[in-house]
Amino acid sequence: MAAEHIAHDSDIAPVAALIADPTRAAILTALLGGRALAAGELARLSGVSAATASAHLSRLLDGRLVDVVRQGRHRYYRLAGHEVAEVLEVLARVSTRPPIRSLRQSRQARLLEEARTCYDHLAGRAGVALFDQLVQGGFLVNQEVTDKGERLLARLGVDVAGVRKARRRFAPECLDWTERRAHLGGALGAAVTGALLEHGWYRQGAVPRAVMLTDEGREGLAALFAGKELTSHTPVT
Amino acid sequence: MAAEHIAHDSDIAPVAALIADPTRAAILTALLGGRALAAGELARLSGVSAATASAHLSRLLDGRLVDVVRQGRHRYYRLAGHEVAEVLEVLARVSTRPPIRSLRQSRQARLLEEARTCYDHLAGRAGVALFDQLVQGGFLVNQEVTDKGERLLARLGVDVAGVRKARRRFAPECLDWTERRAHLGGALGAAVTGALLEHGWYRQGAVPRAVMLTDEGREGLAALFAGKELTSHTPVT
DNA sequence: GCCATGCTTCGACCACCGGCGAAATGTCCA
DNA sequence: TGGACATTTCGCCGGTGGTCGAAGCATGGC
DSSP states (O other): OHHHHHHHHOOHHHHHHHHHSHHHHHHHHHHTTSOOEEHHHHHHHHTSOHHHHHHHHHHHHHTTSEEEEEETTEEEEEESOHHHHHHHHHHHHHHSOOOOOSHHHHHHHHHHHHSEEETTEEEHHHHHHHHHHHHHTTSEETTEEOHHHHHHHHHHTOOHHHHHTSSSOSSOEEEETTTTEEEEOHHHHHHHHHHHHHTTSEEEOSSTTBEEEOHHHHHHHHHHHHTOOOOTTSOOO | OHHHHHHHHOOHHHHHHHHHSHHHHHHHHHHTTSOOEEHHHHHHHHTOOHHHHHHHHHHHHHTTSEEEEEETTEEEEEESOHHHHHHHHHHHHHHSOOOOOSHHHHHHHHHHHHSEEETTEEEHHHHHHHHHHHHHTTSEETTEEOHHHHHHHHHHTOOHHHHHTSSSOSSOEEEETTTTEEEEOHHHHHHHHHHHHHTTSEEEOSSTTBEEEOHHHHHHHHHHHHTOOOOTTSOOO
16 A cells, blocks of 8 residues: 555656666766757767657656757757756766775775776866866867966876877767766876876875875975976976 | 767666666566565556566566565566665656646646645645555554554544455555555555545545645644544544 | 466567668758 | 758668566464
């Protein structure tokens, strides 16, 4: 009786079914960044044909998981609300099953949450913090480097003009699950992270993807954003 | 690039797929009460054969959404952790689509959250509060009415022995989504609610399922649980 | 030891759903 | 108006998965 009432009051199965398909899940997670994306872009990101993506988007629309805003010949889709984002986040939390048993593993997990490489760029709390500093300082605006930003990065040893020539997206925002916030990805993210490692501001940890901020890094980053001269003991290899 | 990373870090689709089946959803919501339930009981509650339920439970076990504890020839299943419960709750929140637009509707929603009938018994904050008072006062233990409870209910005008003869579950705990807590359901829940309405302690509101506590009800309930004589102006029809 | 009970495994059936290509619709630009 | 592009609709196919009855294993009671 209780069960019948529950089932009547709220059918969680249909909503779960919408998320259960890998392609739709990819679409939804792509939208988790908050930006509205065009149908074609979502098709490409999730690796299916435009027709398939369209069918999925139509179902997501019916299920009120996404909204659409028509703009010219594009249709931009976005998550229908913060509740939808919450569902995805909470699902992600149980999906990344923590088979953490030993103290050793737990310590490693904490290291990874703090700072790690995401392919070839910085992620974790450190990655998000760096990204925020770049954005709030006006060095990075709308996924583009400002003149001010180019000067800052030059001091770090990053040749922005050269990076721009790379055959990959320049400065996309990359989401990560532990922080649920964006950090700097793409060619620029890789270049910046490479510079940080070369300066010895971060060094590789024992755990595969983990990196750790060094004392020099702490000072160096502070000086960099304060606009001060970088101290001599930071070797620019 | 960001999307690939996301997909790699956490596959939400498989977990969602586990919840996406109506039968499994029914099983999970039945377990949301926190108590461990036997496989057969879950089969009955979700309306499928034992074989089908067994297959589902096996998959839920693989997916680490439930735990099992063997006890004699029974196998009691329960949710694997509070994270799983959180997923179900947040899914329920988006599933109960709130098409609240007008102020009028919003007001009605608040009324329903406060006190409403759930089929034929009291739910909402008021329902949960009443249930808690019964349990904490030792009137209701393990879904059974104590001697003390029987005397209390008799003063309210509820014939417990008579209710027990009804062809429905006696005093099951009924979960409701707005409060995410249990309230009194079944035959006893209906009888108690009927008595409350007959006393004029609650009266039907304008909104379909809403009920409202009256001044007499406030006094009457206080007197009831204080063990005091019920005042004369509460008509026992 | 035997039977009753609770649960799982097996085998077979059927429905649903996701995938694509091709064609239709709609929008912008010249 | 015609052509390029973005998106949706249509028709078809293949695979996955939910369902049950019957049979197979356990466990507990007598």
